[in-house]
Amino acid sequence: MKVVGVIAEYNPFHKGHLYHLNKIKKSFKPDAIIVILSGNFVQRGEPAIFDKWARAEMALHGGADLVIELPVCFSTATAEIFAESAVKLLSDTQVVNTLSFGLEEIHYNELLFLxxxxxxxxxxxxxxxxxxxxxxxxxxxxxxxxxxKFILENHKEMNIQLISAMLKKPNFILAVEYVKAINKLGVDLSILPILRKGQDxxxxxxxxxxxxxxxxxxxxxYTRELNDDIIKYLPLSTQEIIKRRLNNYNVPVFLQDYELILLYMLRRMSSQELRSFxxxxxxxxxxxxxxxxxSGSLKQLIAQIKTKRYPETxxxxxxxxxxxxxxxxxxNSRTSxxxxxxxxxxxxxxxxxKIKKKISLPIITRASDYKKLNxxxxxxxxxxxLSSDIYNLAYSNPALRIGSSDFLKKVVYLNPSK
Amino acid sequence: MKVVGVIAEYNPFHKGHLYHLNKIKKSFKPDAIIVILSGNFVQRGEPAIFDKWARAEMALHGGADLVIELPVCFSTATAEIFAESAVKLLSDTQVVNTLSFGLEEIHYNELLFLxxxxxxxxxxxxxxxxxxxxxxxxxxxxxxxxxxKFILENHKEMNIQLISAMLKKPNFILAVEYVKAINKLGVDLSILPILRKGQDxxxxxxxxxxxxxxxxxxxxxYTRELNDDIIKYLPLSTQEIIKRRLNNYNVPVFLQDYELILLYMLRRMSSQELRSFxxxxxxxxxxxxxxxxxSGSLKQLIAQIKTKRYPETxxxxxxxxxxxxxxxxxxNSRTSxxxxxxxxxxxxxxxxxKIKKKISLPIITRASDYKKLNxxxxxxxxxxxLSSDIYNLAYSNPALRIGSSDFLKKVVYLNPSK
Structure with missing residues (x-):
């Protein structure tokens, strides 16, 4: 069985993502595509603009067959931890044999070497x-x-200029992290890079x-609505999911929406408490x-903390x-x-x-099942x-702000007959 | 020397408060009036609508000579702790010999007895x-x-009906707490009840x-501005202080302004952490x-927690x-x-x-002096x-939201020549 894994945020799912999944299908003809998706908070250190349920639905409409949530502890960590925990999770399903990702330029040798x-x-x-x-x-x-420096001293055969240029590209860096994780964990995953279409x-x-x-x-x-500038870059299914959300007064969520809470928390915490993060x-x-x-705003706050060593993200x-x-x-564990x-x-x-038969790791399809976990x-x-309960506080409508939404939502099932 | 102490919140200082201070002066002719004032958060479990500096200024214009802040730990506690800590602080100055407070009806015997x-x-x-x-x-x-029950069994001479009626009046209850604190602490303070004017x-x-x-x-x-309904109940000095604040885009502050933070904090904290309060x-x-x-709002939250045993305040x-x-x-200590x-x-x-010569308790007129405290x-x-730093977060103007305001503000000095 050929199962391809994709690690993604789909924040939101756009035509570039659709191209990627379609290309996997055309070129590789897999039996299924499994997506490891960041939940309500993503790796750039922000809330996702739409919640994980909406984005899971977008992914399924776009061609994914199974969407698994990356625990928020890892989805909001450094690229290294994000990549390693996601690769581990893919491999732990014991059905995925290929990892696919998008790249602006494919330099296979350099990627594997690094x-x-x-x-x-x-x-x-x-x-x-x-x-x-x-x-x-x-x-x-x-x-x-x-x-x-290391390559100059030990691997003169490598193309320094090319490597130096590629190491400035976020998607290449992330891909290096995937290959690194595969090597480090010693898991049996092939890679399937796909040439990206469109913007950097x-x-x-x-x-x-x-x-x-x-x-x-x-x-x-700026607009907080599905405006004409955006709409053409989104598949119809994504457009419809977003429209449905916006009709429910469920606006896109931004880091800005947590400004007051963040300023409060940092004022409340002692230096010692801060060091536990x-x-x-x-x-x-x-x-x-x-x-x-x-600081009276998040912008002022970040501007005052920022250094070369501590960039914004x-x-x-x-x-x-x-x-x-x-x-x-x-x-520490980097393992869901x-x-x-x-x-x-x-x-x-x-x-x-199939996964259920193969693995001993608990599979959770209903949030209430989590009570059986150790x-x-x-x-x-x-x-x-907690991340969902906090995510919801960004909504201005009190009815949408209530917590426990993970217990109220059912897993998204894409019924092809509908 | 005759020095009268007053325990107050002045939230805000109105004509009734002015009447009280004037009445003390006329009837008692004290050398000075010292006010123990709640800081930025008050005993009803709310922020004060204007900050402590504005309210201290109002008090001085209204006839107070010295305004001392009740530490926020006590100003936001039960009536018992509020009263006891404030009476202790007044007595600790070693210059106050009389405590004055307002009452709707003065029943001296019942007050002293209780x-x-x-x-x-x-x-x-x-x-x-x-x-x-x-x-x-x-x-x-x-x-x-x-x-x-106790009076019926042990003190048949007391007027049960009257005591029962008085124990339903917040100002009487507070006065009982003052007299109780005076007795409990064994401090040498006379009481000077003043008949209140106007509304309950x-x-x-x-x-x-x-x-x-x-x-x-x-x-x-409702209006967040100095409207015609309010203005006639405020002394001119209070009106001017409020106008100055409002001109600086410094709107009155309400509990509602902390809705998001409170919902967040309660979702974030474990039951065990909550028990530490x-x-x-x-x-x-x-x-x-x-x-x-x-709950998606503070109103829903309080409504769901409220019982007879746990009323709103x-x-x-x-x-x-x-x-x-x-x-x-x-x-525990109830002592500033x-x-x-x-x-x-x-x-x-x-x-x-005079106070400085008499007492060993540190006197703080500049916030930066606090570093000398044990x-x-x-x-x-x-x-x-911290309470000031959090108080400021209620302002929508980022410039007013910055912290450390206690270090930036000078003690209010009322210069009569101006």
Whole structure:
């Protein structure tokens, strides 16, 4: 059986994503596609603009067969932890044999080389990274410099210019993290890179046939409605799901919606409490405490904390971990202790039965089943539940703000006969 | 030297308060009036509609000579703790010899009798109170019932009907708490009750010459501006101070402004964490956790928690202690470990010098001086600072939302030559 895994946020699901899934089907003819989806909070350190149920539905309409939620502790962590925990979860299903991802340019050799190199993590490389970090460089810049130095000294056969250029591209970096995780975990996954169509990851201009998700989000941020600038970049199914949400007064959610809570939390917490969160070290806690006293807005806050070493998304990820009360210890394992199903198609339901027979990991299709989990697994699931309860607070309509939505929602089932 | 103490919230300072201070001056001719003022959060379990600096200024214009802040841990506690800590603070200045308060009807004997009785707290009385509480009665109702029973059995000479009627009046209950505290602490303070003018404490109708502060707040809540309904009940000085605030886009603050933060905090906290707050016992923590999952607004939340035993203001006080992160242990001492000065007149500055010579308790006129406090006193002062930092988050203007306002504000000095 050929099952392809895709790790995604679909924030929101657009025509580029649809192209990716269709291309997998055409070129690889898999029996099924399983998507590991970030839940209500995503890796950029933000809430998803639409909740996980809406995005799972978009994915199923776009061609996914089974959508599994990546626990929020991992979906809001660094690219390394995000990639490793998602690859582990895919592999833990014991049915996926290929991982597919999108790339602007496919340089297979460089990708495999870097993935293997970083999985091994030679002492040499580590030392240079730490030296660069101590000079105040950001982690990606420090790592790039260390990699180039290491290659110059040990692998003169590699194309330095190309590697240097690729290490500046977010999708390539993420792909390297996937290959690295596959090597590190020693799991049996082939890779299937697909050439991306349209705009770069960071490009926020809305032109051409395909747009980036961040461009679409940006446009939403200003209008908070499904405007003409966006609509042409979204498949019909996504448009309909979004329209349904907007009709229920369920507006897109942005980090901005948590401004008051975040300023409050940072004022309330002591420096010592702040240190219990991932990536808060070397006095960053004091920098945060000082900044929040001088800030009346989230923008001011981030501007005052930001350094080369602590770029905006890194700070945002810290803010989300504080918002959701995720202590750093929870990032040690990088392994989801359950398979949480958000939705499936008819094919997906068959795959799910196969998975159930193969694995001992608990599969959760109804939130109430989480009570059967052991206390360790429960602690992770409770963060997913809390993240939904906090996510809902962004809505202005009190009826939508109520909690326990994970218990009220049913898994999304895409019935092809309808 | 005759110095009168007044315990107040002045939320806001109105013509009834002005009448009270003028009456003290006329009838008693004191050398000075010292006011113990609630800071940014008050005893009803709410933010004050205007910050402590504005209200201290109102008090000085109204005739107070020295305004001292009651630490927020006590200003937001039960009537008993509020009264006891404020009486202790007045007495700790070592210059106040008389405590004055307003009453709708003055029944001197009944007041003194009840104050003494409750200070002694006979075993009998306690038992009946606990019996009534266990039946689900509110504390005031349980205490009233126990007092009546006790008097019927032991003090047939007292006027039961009158006492029963008076125990339903908030200002009388508060006065009883003052007399009780004086007896319990054994401090040398006479009492000077003044007949109140105008509306009852609870009356929210705005008619007649005097209005209650809650009536004025109610009217503010709807319009958020200094409208014609309110203006006639406020002294000119109060009107001017409010106008100045409103011109700076500094709108009145209400509990409602913390709705999002409160819903968030209650969803984030575990039942166990909730139990660390005052008055959360007997499973109330679970009741709160359940209610916040089913509530999209503060109104829904309070409605779902409320019982006879836990009336609205009691719940609000709990919410404020959670908001300000005040653990129950901080209410054990009921003694302010410092004298925090918010403002003074020329006479007040002379009184302050006298106090400085007499007492060993640290006097704080500049917030930055708090660093000299011992760690115990610091923990209380830091809650006052935090309460200001959180108070400011209610403003929509980011410039007004910044923290550390206690360090930026100077003590209010009323210069009579101006």
């Amino acid at each position: 993935g293997k190199l970083l999985a091994k993590e030679p002492e040499h490389l580590k030392t240079t990274i730490n030296e660069c970090l101590s000079k105040g460089m950001s982690f990606p810049a420090a790592r790039e410099k260390a990699i180039i 990851y960071h490009n926020k201009n809305l032109t051409g046939e395909y747009a980036s998700a961040s461009g679409i989000r940006q446009s939403f941020l 991932f990536d808060i070290e070397e006095g960053l806690e004091n920098r945060i405490k000082k900044a929040v006293k001088n 890194r700070i945002q990820r810290i803010l989300i971990h504080i918002l959701l009360n995720i202590p750093k210890e929870m990032l 202790p359950y398979v949480r199903v958000l939705g499936f198609s008819q094919v997906g339901s068959i795959i799910l039965k 206390s360790y697994a429960k602690s992770f699931f409770e963060k997913d539940l | 104050g003494k009785l409750l200070a002694k707290e006979p075993e009998h009385l306690k038992t009946t109170i606990n019996e009534c509480l266990s039946k689900g009665m509110s504390f005031p109702a349980a205490r009233e019932k126990a007092i009546i 404490y609870h009356n929210k109708n705005l008619t007649g010459e005097y209005a209650s502060a809650s009536g004025i707040r109610q009217s503010f809540l 005052f008055d959360i016992e007997e499973g109330l923590e679970n009741r709160i956790k359940k209610a916040v999952k089913n 009691r719940i609000q006080r709990i919410l404020i202690h959670i908001l300000l992160n005040i653990p129950k242990e901080m209410l 470990p410092y004298v925090r000065v918010l403002g003074f007149s020329q006479v007040g500055s002379i009184i302050l010098k 760690s115990y006193a610091k923990s209380f002062f830091e809650k006052d600072l």
